[in-house]
Amino acid sequence: MKKRTVILGGGESGTGAALLAQRLGMDVFLSDKNELKEKYRRELTERNIAFEEGGHTVSKIETADLIIKSPGIPSRLPLLQNARKGTEIIDEIEFAFRSLKGKIIGVTGTNGKTTTALLTYHLLKTAGKNVVLAGNVGESLARKITAEKYDWHVVELSSFQLDNCYSFRPDIGILLNITPDHLDRYEYKMENYIDSKRRLIQSMKADDIFIGWHDNELTGSLMDKGLTPTTLAVSLKNKTAAIHSEEENMIFNLEEKFSIPQSETALKGTHNRINMMCSAAAAFKAGCSADDIRKGLKTFVNAPHRLENVGAVNGMSFVNDSKATNVEAAIYALGSFQAPLVWVAGGIDKGNDYSLMTEEVKKKVRVLICLGADNSALLSAFGKVVSVVEEARSAAAAVEAAIKYGQKGDVVLLSPACASFDLFQNYEDRGTQFREAVKEAMKATA
Numbered sequence: 001m002k003k004r005t006v007i008l009g010g011g012e013s014g015t016g017a018a019l020l021a022q023r024l025g026m027d028v029f030l031s032d033k034n035e036l037k038e039k040y041r042r043e044l045t046e047r048n049i050a051f052e053e054g055g056h057t058v059s060k061i062e063t064a065d066l067i068i069k070s071p072g073i074p075s076r077l078p079l080l081q082n083a084r085k086g087t088e089i090i091d092e093i094e095f096a097f098r099s100l101k102g103k104i105i106g107v108t109g110t111n112g113k114t115t116t117a118l119l120t121y122h123l124l125k126t127a128g129k130n131v132v133l134a135g136n137v138g139e140s141l142a143r144k145i146t147a148e149k150y151d152w153h154v155v156e157l158s159s160f161q162l163d164n165c166y167s168f169r170p171d172i173g174i175l176l177n178i179t180p181d182h183l184d185r186y187e188y189k190m191e192n193y194i195d196s197k198r199r200l201i202q203s204m205k206a207d208d209i210f211i212g213w214h215d216n217e218l219t220g221s222l223m224d225k226g227l228t229p230t231t232l233a234v235s236l237k238n239k240t241a242a243i244h245s246e247e248e249n250m251i252f253n254l255e256e257k258f259s260i261p262q263s264e265t266a267l268k269g270t271h272n273r274i275n276m277m278c279s280a281a282a283a284f285k286a287g288c289s290a291d292d293i294r295k296g297l298k299t300f301v302n303a304p305h306r307l308e309n310v311g312a313v314n315g316m317s318f319v320n321d322s323k324a325t326n327v328e329a330a331i332y333a334l335g336s337f338q339a340p341l342v343w344v345a346g347g348i349d350k351g352n353d354y355s356l357m358t359e360e361v362k363k364k365v366r367v368l369i370c371l372g373a374d375n376s377a378l379l380s381a382f383g384k385v386v387s388v389v390e391e392a393r394s395a396a397a398a399v400e401a402a403i404k405y406g407q408k409g410d411v412v413l414l415s416p417a418c419a420s421f422d423l424f425q426n427y428e429d430r431g432t433q434f435r436e437a438v439k440e441a442m443k444a445t446a
Contacts, residue, residue: 010040024099028049031052068095094166103152103153109176116174136156175201176219211285248262269332270332310439315408317339324417339409352417354417357417358385393423
């Protein structure tokens with residue numbers, strides 16, 4: 001008798017899980033409370049996978065032997081709480097892992113995980129490895145392993161994707177940092193969020209490699225607890241760490257000792273030095289040579305909306321860092337520049353502690369443009385810190401204000417420290433509108 005498998009959520013994660021479940025010979029049913037995107041509806045129909053959209057039929061879900069939920073669905077959902085006793089509930093990542101052949105490099109952290117996952121994939125690809133990129137960036141892991149076999153899988157992992165992972169085990173795990181984020185999902189308890197990140201390493205074995213930024217208080221504390229996997233500390237402070245930094249030189253004291261100056265790479269900023277050290281260490285442990293790593297660090301092109309140079313107007317450089325949706329990410333961005341800043345920030349406040357940014361803002365920011373529907377928190381935090389403060393309700397208005405108040409040599413930095421859903425569809429939409437507004441301003445001043 002076929003195992004009855006119900007998949008909750010019909011986005012990329014759920015559809016990928018449905019494809020893999022079908023390939024494994026399971027009796028598959030997918031249910032989504034919302035309407036499916038046309039590409040997923042068409043794919044499920046073409047594969048003859050049963051599904052419903054616009055609501056859940058509880059009786060169909062109650063008969064499940066296995067429930068695979070999409071990461072956006074919290075475990076406290078009544079539909080899951082009332083599942084039949086004994087029904088296993090897992091995430092798509094856990095489901096894919098159970099059928100995966102080959103090795104995994106798992107990347108998580110509050111900030112920097114997409115850049116680090118993309119870079120790690122690029123380093124392995126440059127070195128000629130048979131590697132695929134999956135997870136929180138691009139396509140789902142389940143979809144990828146349904147289509148083809150790979151030697152290495154670089155998987156970006158959000159805390160949501162880790163929540164219902166139990167046996168998932170990366171051969172190499174990277175934990176960049178843990179800072180407050182998504183606490184509404186975790187009952188506003190930081191320990192619950194930390195527990196989610198800890199799932200990266202809970203099943204790792206002694207010969208697995210765990211790479212972490214030891215300078216981050218919570219990551220460092222976790223690494224100091226005598227973990228099972230072999231740990232490699234990344235540090236900007238401790239010169240005895242296996243991977244450390246001397247000025248801008250990245251030092252790797254592994255089986256082979258080598259160094260790489262940040263000036264010979266494609267990424268700038270202290271936070272990206274940390275990302276590169278983690279990626280390079282993982283690539284080396286995956287069998288890439290130091291020369292391959294050097295080559296890959298020079299040729300890497302980061303994803304959009306991450307310290308992305310989008311143009312110049314009147315001698316001012318415009319940088320799109322729309323992905324910086326929390327305070328920690330914005331601090332990294334501010335610290336990446338020596339020039340005076342016109343800082344564009346704001347959106348939906350996540351209960352941010354802006355006091356963490358005060359010193360950096362005092363040193364760097366000459367003009368603050370608040371881009372949000374409600375800017376009261378930003379105005380309260382920085383109204384007396386920054387000499388010029390303006391408000392904007394659109395990306396175009398923010399760019400216009402930046403041109404008005406900025407000076408030649410300034411960097412206009414969109415690094416919001418907030419979510420985007422008040423004025424924009426998502427952070428990509430915010431960054432895209434900012435980029436387009438800059439292009440229009442370039443045309444007008446040409």
